[in-house]
Amino acid sequence: MPRIAYVDGAYVPLSEAAVSIEDRGFQFADGVYEVAAAFDGKLFDFEGHAARLRRNLAELSIDEPMSAKALELVGRKLLAKNGGGTALLYIQVTRGQARRDHPFPAVSTPTLVMTARGYDYAPRVKQQLNGVKLLTQPDERWGRCDIKSVALLANVLAKQAARQAGAFEAVLVEDDGTVTEGASTNIWIVDRNGMIVTHPAGRKILSGIVRDTLMRLAKADGLKVVERAFDVAEMNAAAEVFVTSTTALCIGVSSIDGTPVGSGTPGPVSRRLGALVWDEIARQTGYRPAV
Numbered sequence: 001m002p003r004i005a006y007v008d009g010a011y012v013p014l015s016e017a018a019v020s021i022e023d024r025g026f027q028f029a030d031g032v033y034e035v036a037a038a039f040d041g042k043l044f045d046f047e048g049h050a051a052r053l054r055r056n057l058a059e060l061s062i063d064e065p066m067s068a069k070a071l072e073l074v075g076r077k078l079l080a081k082n083g084g085g086t087a088l089l090y091i092q093v094t095r096g097q098a099r100r101d102h103p104f105p106a107v108s109t110p111t112l113v114m115t116a117r118g119y120d121y122a123p124r125v126k127q128q129l130n131g132v133k134l135l136t137q138p139d140e141r142w143g144r145c146d147i148k149s150v151a152l153l154a155n156v157l158a159k160q161a162a163r164q165a166g167a168f169e170a171v172l173v174e175d176d177g178t179v180t181e182g183a184s185t186n187i188w189i190v191d192r193n194g195m196i197v198t199h200p201a202g203r204k205i206l207s208g209i210v211r212d213t214l215m216r217l218a219k220a221d222g223l224k225v226v227e228r229a230f231d232v233a234e235m236n237a238a239a240e241v242f243v244t245s246t247t248a249l250c251i252g253v254s255s256i257d258g259t260p261v262g263s264g265t266p267g268p269v270s271r272r273l274g275a276l277v278w279d280e281i282a283r284q285t286g287y288r289p290a291v
């Protein structure tokens with residue numbers, strides 16, 4: 001089945017989908033994006049993704065290309081055109097096309113591109129059981145990590161370093177040792193008091209949609225969650241460490257920089273939270289992974 005993309009109002013074969021080389025997304029990374037998951041063709045937590053996109057666009061003074069409702073309709077149609085199933089929906093909005101010049105153009109129409117591709121969560125289920133490896137890397141990003149900007153070079157370099165070291169994810173660490181988040185995940189620890197801890201929302205991290213959902217689910221389950229900064233030493237000594245994101249969901253960490261975390265396999269809190277996220281996916285979409 002040929003893949004179909006959505007570009008500025010038209011559904012086109014992926015091989016023919018294109019934007020101008022003068023698009024400010026290409027020239028300046030002047031744009032934002034979202035990645036949402038669909039299970040059995042049904043979008044998961046889409047309201048959160050649409051709300052974050054709206055907030056990010058407002059931060060950059062880029063006009064909303066369409067309402068959240070319309071975005072969802074197009075997204076659903078695009079998923080169906082690409083065969084439905086379990087898939088990732090990418091939404092990218094840039095300030096649009098203009099003669100190359102740093103200041104905002106006087107007039108520009110935002111570019112909206114959406115793509116969908118099948119995504120297999122089976123490896124994630126396995127990783128939830130066995131855990132994944134992390135590699136620490138310096139956090140070399142800009143000062144507005146709360147904006148899901150398409151400028152991902154620092155994240156790309158950190159992720160590449162992790163993969164070259166055989167690790168699943170890079171943990172980004174500031175000069176003073178503070179752990180912010182992963183290259184494309186939020187990072188959590190279970191501290192010595194049994195508290196679930198993650199870096200506070202704000203300019204230093206992208207506040208994940210799964211992060212929000214997990215916080216809500218954990219609290220409803222009677223678990224204690226606190227948003228506070230922690231450093232590498234505390235992370236390395238934590239009872240458990242886990243990562244969350246739309247593509248990872250919730251995965252326990254087995255080792256960091258080659259040193260085991262806890263017993264070296266995902267602990268009870270990581271496993272419980274992983275199961276709660278799957279329950280929430282089932283509640284919203286009816287989908288359950290084969291085990």
Ligand SMILES: Cc1ncc(COP(=O)(O)O)c(C=O)c1O
Binds near residue numbers: 182205
């Ligand atoms: C830097 C960063 N942090 C956190 C996340 C997790 O966000 P979400 O849960 O919305 O997928 C992502 C997702 O791509 C990310 O790129």
